[in-house]
Amino acid sequence: MNIQIDFTLNGRAVSIDAPAHVTLLRLLRDYLNLTGTKEGCAIGECGACSVLLDGRVVNSCLVLAPQVSGRDVMTVEGLAPVEGAMSDLQAAFVKYGAVQCGYCTPGLVIAGEALLRDNHFPTRDEINDGIAGNLCRCTGYQQIVDAIEQTARQRAAAQVKE
Amino acid sequence: MNSFGYVRAGSIDEAVALLNTPGVNSRALAGGTDLMVAVRAGEAGSFDRVVDISTIPDLRGIAMVGSRARIGAATTFSEIMRSGLIQQHARFLADAAHSVRTMQITNMATLGGNVANAAAAADTPPVLVCLDAEAIIATPAGQQRMPVASLLRGHLKNTLPAGGLIVAFEFDPLSVDTRNTFLKLGRRNALTISRINMAATGRLQADGHIAEARLVAGACFSRPRRAREVEALLQGRLPSAALFAEAGQLLMRLMVQEVGQRWSTEYKALALAAMVEEALETVLPLPANETETVRSIGVKSVESMR
Numbered sequence: 001m002n003i004q005i006d007f008t009l010n011g012r013a014v015s016i017d018a019p020a021h022v023t024l025l026r027l028l029r030d031y032l033n034l035t036g037t038k039e040g041c042a043i044g045e046c047g048a049c050s051v052l053l054d055g056r057v058v059n060s061c062l063v064l065a066p067q068v069s070g071r072d073v074m075t076v077e078g079l080a081p082v083e084g085a086m087s088d089l090q091a092a093f094v095k096y097g098a099v100q101c102g103y104c105t106p107g108l109v110i111a112g113e114a115l116l117r118d119n120h121f122p123t124r125d126e127i128n129d130g131i132a133g134n135l136c137r138c139t140g141y142q143q144i145v146d147a148i149e150q151t152a153r154q155r156a157a158a159q160v161k162e
Numbered sequence: 163m164n165s166f167g168y169v170r171a172g173s174i175d176e177a178v179a180l181l182n183t184p185g186v187n188s189r190a191l192a193g194g195t196d197l198m199v200a201v202r203a204g205e206a207g208s209f210d211r212v213v214d215i216s217t218i219p220d221l222r223g224i225a226m227v228g229s230r231a232r233i234g235a236a237t238t239f240s241e242i243m244r245s246g247l248i249q250q251h252a253r254f255l256a257d258a259a260h261s262v263r264t265m266q267i268t269n270m271a272t273l274g275g276n277v278a279n280a281a282a283a284a285d286t287p288p289v290l291v292c293l294d295a296e297a298i299i300a301t302p303a304g305q306q307r308m309p310v311a312s313l314l315r316g317h318l319k320n321t322l323p324a325g326g327l328i329v330a331f332e333f334d335p336l337s338v339d340t341r342n343t344f345l346k347l348g349r350r351n352a353l354t355i356s357r358i359n360m361a362a363t364g365r366l367q368a369d370g371h372i373a374e375a376r377l378v379a380g381a382c383f384s385r386p387r388r389a390r391e392v393e394a395l396l397q398g399r400l401p402s403a404a405l406f407a408e409a410g411q412l413l414m415r416l417m418v419q420e421v422g423q424r425w426s427t428e429y430k431a432l433a434l435a436a437m438v439e440e441a442l443e444t445v446l447p448l449p450a451n452e453t454e455t456v457r458s459i460g461v462k463s464v465e466s467m468r
Contacts, residue, residue, distance in 0.1 A: 001167040001211075020168035020211075023198065043199045045353060047266055056240070056269040062198040063270070064191065066168040067214055114265065132352035133264025 007068045009034075010078025024063040025049045028075060036076040036106045040135070047134030050107035050114075051075050057114035059133070076106035079113060088154060089113055092147040100138030108134045112148040122152055164201070167211035174220050174329055178300050180213045182325040190327060192216050192236050193270035196279040216272070221329060224248060231335050235274025235297075235328040239286075240265065242273065251335030252293060254344040254361055258285040261346045264353045274328040277310060280385075282317040283356040288380035289344060291388060292361035295333035301326040314385040340365045340374075341445040345437050356381050358430065360437050364445030372396050372446055377409075382417045382434060389413055392438070401449065406442040410435030 003020040006013070009032070018031050025042075028034045028051070040048030042061045049060040052074040079087040086094070089112055099105050108131060115122060115130030122130065127145045136144065168191075171177035181188045191197055191212040200206040215221060221236035224245045231251055233242065239259035242248055248256045262268050262285060276286045277297065290310040297308050301323050308321075310331065315321050322328070336342055342363045348354030359380040365373045375396040377389045392409045399405055414435045418427060 001165060003168055019165065021164070021166045021201075042202060044195055044267060047264070050266055053269075057265050058270050059195075059266040062194050062266075064168065064194060064198065064212065064214075066170070067191070067194070067216065069170070111265070129263070130265065133266040 003066050005066050005069050007070060008072045010074055018065055020064075020066050022065045023061050024051065024065050024068055024073070025060040027065040028060060034075050034077050038103055038106055040103070045135070046104070047107045047111060048104055050110040050134065052110060052114060055114070055117065057111050076109055079109065087113070089116070089147065089151045092151045092154075093144070096143045096147040096150065098139060098143040098147040104134060104136040108136065108144055112144075112151070115148065116152055116155065120152065120156060122148070124149060164204075164208060166209055168214065169211055170214040171218055173218060174300050174327070177213055177215045177218060178302060178325070178327055181327060182302050186210050188213050190215050190278075192272040192275040193238065195267050195271045196275060196281070215327065221274070227332070229334065230332045233273055233331045235330055236272045239268035239271045239273070243268065252289070252333070252342065254342040255286065255289045255293070257344040258289045258359070258361070261285050261344065261359070262353065263351065267353065273331060277313060278320055278322065278328055280314050280316070280318055280320045282385070283359070283381040285346065285356055285359055285380070287314055288359055288361040288378040288386040290331060290333070291386045292363060292376050292378040293333040295331045297328050298330045298332065299323060299326045300329045305329065311387055316384050336363060337365065343441050343444040345441055347433055347437060358382055358434055358437060360441050362441040362445045364442065366401070366446060370400055370449060372399055372401060375442070375446060377413070377438065377441065379413060379417070379434060382430070383420050389416065391416060396442070396446070401442070401446040403448065406439045409442060410438035413438050
């Protein structure tokens with residue numbers, strides 16, 4: 001049973017015909033060719049498939065595609081201000097060694113972005129809490145927390161300058 | 163994954179009509195955090211379509227209605243965690259929602275879904291039972307009320323009337339002199355399923371005796387229920403470490419009586435008793451000369467969700 005799904009994806013209006021029973025994760029990867037969002041556990045435990053839905057972080061493996069009709073979705077592909085560049089948070093992940101195998105990275109960048117939009121000055125404990133839904137088996141998390149913490153400081157400093 | 167259709171309901175009446183369309187097997191979809199997992203595992207049974215109730219305005223929000231606190235069934239855990247009203251009147255419900263610990267889940271998961279799904283290890287039902295909360299249920303024949311305690315029948319089983327949809331929950335806010343706590347024991351701090359959870363409230367009389375205590379343990383009995391036997395033991399007594407230890411032992415015996423010896427009992431019974439003591443120490447403060455008393459059983463991994 002196909003259904004037309006109209007929504008905003010990374011700032012652009014999208015209209016796509018897809019089976020009603022596919023997940024948002026499948027819609028993004030298989031129907032819209034946005035493969036930055038990863039499938040890890042597919043049961044909402046690992047966070048690799050994290051996207052922003054109306055600005056809030058969710059597991060796209062647990063969202064039914066038609067549920068996003070009329071709503072706003074942002075994936076890791078939509079974070080950079082210009083195509084081919086990186087956002088400040090993505091650049092910080094590279095700088096602080098927060099990327100090893102890279103599979104968890106898109107989800108963690110999204111979770112980090114959601115946290116920073118909500119809390120401009122997170123403590124390390126609050127960062128740990130903010131990324132509690134994302135598993136990383138490589139880094140031991142400290143570099144990821146460093147990257148998010150440093151991005152918060154950079155953004156705060158930029159605010160002061162303005 | 164089996165194939166099914168999707169329809170979004172705009173109002174409660176429309177949702178009830180869609181859920182009861184003759185000849186169409188429909189399932190309500192709110193946050194999807196349980197349903198989508200069950201669908202993937204093939205455990206959801208077969209249905210023809212889902213009825214998305216998550217955007218119905220009347221199913222969302224937290225407000226006082228007269229003297230009662232009312233929470234819409236499709237209100238998310240994140241909204242409960244952030245609610246000033248809940249922080250003020252039933253903080254342990256916000257603590258239970260927060261104990262899920264991952265924003266990806268709390269941003270989607272709903273209070274109504276947590277109750278309707280009726281998982282034995284669910285975190286919010288023990289709190290709602292402790293509050294004597296009522297569920298308001300819309301059916302094709304009109305609205306009815308049911309205590310949350312009688313809505314839960316056992317693991318993944320509810321007693322919702324056929325074609326019924328939980329619309330909201332209502333409860334009396336806790337009085338200002340009532341303390342409350344939610345405790346959870348899991349295998350780790352981040353995203354974890356409760357091995358045991360516990361909701362408790364307590365109020366002391368001016369003379370220090372226990373005016374009222376309520377205790378509900380989750381994931382221990384066939385369904386969350388108030389431990390009336392323990393509550394009766396505490397009623398009118400003076401708080402003491404010995405009394406709380408007795409309460410812990412009593413609940414431990416009741417659990418073993420009801421569910422029998424299992425592979426986990428040796429560990430779980432001790433942990434349950436220790437959690438009872440910790441919960442009661444929080445909601446029924448000991449007199450100053452008792453505070454140095456060491457708990458009879460120490461379980462370091464019991465994490466208070468304060």
